[in-house]
Amino acid sequence: MADASAVAYDALKLAVEHVLNKIKEGKRLSTEDIFILYLGTIVNELKDVRSEVARLEDKIDKNNQRIDETNRRIDEITKSLSARIDETNKRIDETNRRIDEMVKSLSARIDETNKRIDDLAKRIDTVQTTPLEIQKPLIELARNRQR
DSSP states (O other): OHHHHHHHHHHHHHHHHHHHHHHHHTOOOOHHHHHHHHHHHHHHHHHHHHHHHHHHHHHHHHHHHHHHHHHHHHHHHHHHHHHHHHHHHHHHHHHHHHHHHHHHHHHHHHHHHHHHHHHHHHHHHHHHHHHHHHHHHHHHHHHHHHO
């Protein structure tokens, strides 16, 4: 089909040149001659349009390449950022685990200290109770002697 277009274009080009020679010679143009000139103008403009379309396609291709390169760079940055976020999350998890261990250890120590305080308080109560228990019979004894 492309070969037929090329042959038709070449034929039209020859026909337009023939009509231009008629104009140079001052001959009168037929309706067909005017139609050939008009058709030649249309084909010429169509050629310019095709050239412009090819230029725009090339420009679109270059823009698409730039977009692809930008997307590739964005993908690389996203991967890098995701890796950094994952590493940060791991460090946070490790820190939280260590804090939990410290809290458990501290709670156990506080519980042990509270238990020792409770034991000590019981001993103090016992020590205080003993003098009171001794004091009652002594007061009784002192009262009995005074009588």
